[in-house]
Amino acid sequence: HVKAHGKHDVQLFSPDLDAHRRARQGLECALRGALDRNEVSLRYQPLCDLAGKVVGAEALMRWKHLELGEVSPERFIPVAEDLGLIVPFGEWVLREACRQAAEWRLQGLTLRIAVNVSPAQLACADFPDQVWAALARAQLPAEALELEITERLVVQDGAQTAGVLETLGRQGVRIVIDDFGVGHSALAYLLRLPITGLKIDRSFVQQLQGRGNSEQGTERVVQAVTSLAHSLGLSVVAEGIETVSQRQRVHDLGCDYLQGYLLAPPLTPSDFESWWRAHEVQRQREQNAGQSAH
Ligand code: C2E
Ligand code: MG
Ligand code: MG
Ligand code: MG
Numbered sequence: 001h002v003k004a005h006g007k008h009d010v011q012l013f014s015p016d017l018d019a020h021r022r023a024r025q026g027l028e029c030a031l032r033g034a035l036d037r038n039e040v041s042l043r044y045q046p047l048c049d050l051a052g053k054v055v056g057a058e059a060l061m062r063w064k065h066l067e068l069g070e071v072s073p074e075r076f077i078p079v080a081e082d083l084g085l086i087v088p089f090g091e092w093v094l095r096e097a098c099r100q101a102a103e104w105r106l107q108g109l110t111l112r113i114a115v116n117v118s119p120a121q122l123a124c125a126d127f128p129d130q131v132w133a134a135l136a137r138a139q140l141p142a143e144a145l146e147l148e149i150t151e152r153l154v155v156q157d158g159a160q161t162a163g164v165l166e167t168l169g170r171q172g173v174r175i176v177i178d179d180f181g182v183g184h185s186a187l188a189y190l191l192r193l194p195i196t197g198l199k200i201d202r203s204f205v206q207q208l209q210g211r212g213n214s215e216q217g218t219e220r221v222v223q224a225v226t227s228l229a230h231s232l233g234l235s236v237v238a239e240g241i242e243t244v245s246q247r248q249r250v251h252d253l254g255c256d257y258l259q260g261y262l263l264a265p266p267l268t269p270s271d272f273e274s275w276w277r278a279h280e281v282q283r284q285r286e287q288n289a290g291q292s293a294h
Contacts, residue, residue, distance in 0.1 A: 027079055030065050035092060039064055042096055043266030046276070047114070047237060047259045050251055052283050054276055056112035056146065058259065059097035060266045061089070081118055090121045091130050098138035098145065100269055105140070109276055114146040116178065122149065123160060128167040142172035148199065150178050162193060169194025176237070181225060190232055198229050200255065202240025208249040219253065226254040 034040050040063050047056035063071050080086040094115055101113035121127055135142055147168065165175060176197040177190075181204055189195070200222060207218040222238075229236045238250035241260030250258065264275050 024079070027068070027071070027076065028083060030068055031063070031076055031079055031083065031085060034063055034065065035088060039066075040089065040092065041268075042093065042100070043268060044100070044272045045259060045266040046264050046272070046279075047112075047257050048263055049257055050255075052279075052286075054111060054279065055257060056114055057101075057272065058114040058116075058148070058266075059093060059100075060116070061093055077118070081120055084120065086118045086120050087124060090118060091134075094130060094134040095137065098134045098140050101144060102138035102140045104273075105144075107273075109273070110144075112144055112146050112174070113140075114148055114176070116148045119150070119152070119161075122164050125160075125164070127164050128171065131168060131173060132171060143174065146174040146176055146196075148176050148178040151180060151182070165193050179239075181221065187228075190228075190234070195234060197235040197237065198225065199237040199239050199259075200225060200250075202260075205238050205240045205246055205250060205260070206242070208246050209243065219249070222250065222255070223253045230254070 040061060042059045043062055044057040044059055046054050047058065049055050061073050061077070063073075063076050065071060077086065080089055097113050097115050101111065104111065124130075131145070131147075135145060149165075169175060174196040175194060176199055177195060178199050179201040180198040182201045204218055204222055207215055208222070209215065226236050235257065236255045237257040237259055238246075238255040239259045241247050241250065241258050241262045243262060246260075247258060247262055264272075264279075267275055
């Protein structure tokens with residue numbers, strides 16, 4: 001419907017775009033005050049080894065706004081990145097996750113805490129200082145912290161990021177490539193940077209069932225990535241395990257650690273503690289049953 005409403009009425013052609021823009025502005029505005037209003041919290045999703053032992057937890061950000069309700073990180077993190085808010089948000093996540101991990105340690109729940117890091121954070125020259133401060137404040141050893149960074153980042157921005165990663169690696173912090181396999185395939189950085197592990201993207205894991213050609217292709221990819229990683233001394237996490245058969249496949253294909261809804265979804269700190277205790281009891285029971293069977 002092309003009507004003559006004056007030359008500035010461009011949005012008349014696409015009312016959706018206008019609604020979209022307004023929603024985005026609302027989101028931006030709400031997001032700016034989110035930290036100050038204590039609307040941001042963390043959930044923790046366990047990572048287990050092949051024997052089922054809990055070895056780590058990934059901290060995942062949640063944002064609940066009074067009017068907007070729960071906003072998914074898939075939606076608000078890109079906005080926070082655009083607005084430069086991810087730097088203060090990320091620093092808060094780092095501090096809170098380290099604090100929580102230290103508290104769990106005192107309770108005898110020792111694990112590695114994984115924190116997602118955005119490109120903009122690694123572009124800050126003082127990022128290693130932020131990490132160091134968070135560790136020192138919580139009195140947590142550097143080895144207890146794992147930073148998850150994306151492939152996109154390491155491939156894009158060479159020198160600056162490499163320098164920051166170098167410093168972090170020297171400090172003893174573990175660095176993992178998240179969502180491995182969906183981005184660029186410039187593998188040289190695996191040798192060049194102090195990477196300690198890979199997380200194979202969920203999209204691969206979810207193609208592991210069935211016997212079709214594409215599933216067989218995916219199996220080969222996962223197997224190849226795993227053996228490449230192992231030959232470089234890197235550990236491999238399979239993320240997004242939802243079914244018993246997926247767990248069996250990644251187990252057979254040689255992945256070291258598992259994460260996914262099959263084990264547990266991201267949990268509040270207190271739910272995580274109860275889940276952990278119940279999981280450990282169950283595991284001990286199975287272990288004892290296995291021993292007495294022999
Ligand atoms: P990610 O780091 O790859 O985290 C894994 C995502 O997959 C999480 O989504 C998790 O809830 C979800 N997930 C875990 N297991 C399963 C499963 O078995 N099936 C399915 N379908 N999904 C599963 P979430 O929490 O919505 O986070 C989405 C993304 O947002 C994260 O992807 C990460 O890239 C980003 N993110 C979350 N928290 C932070 C943060 O504190 N800082 C930064 N920079 N990014 C974050
Ligand atoms: Mg992650
Ligand atoms: Mg991931
Ligand atoms: Mg992913």
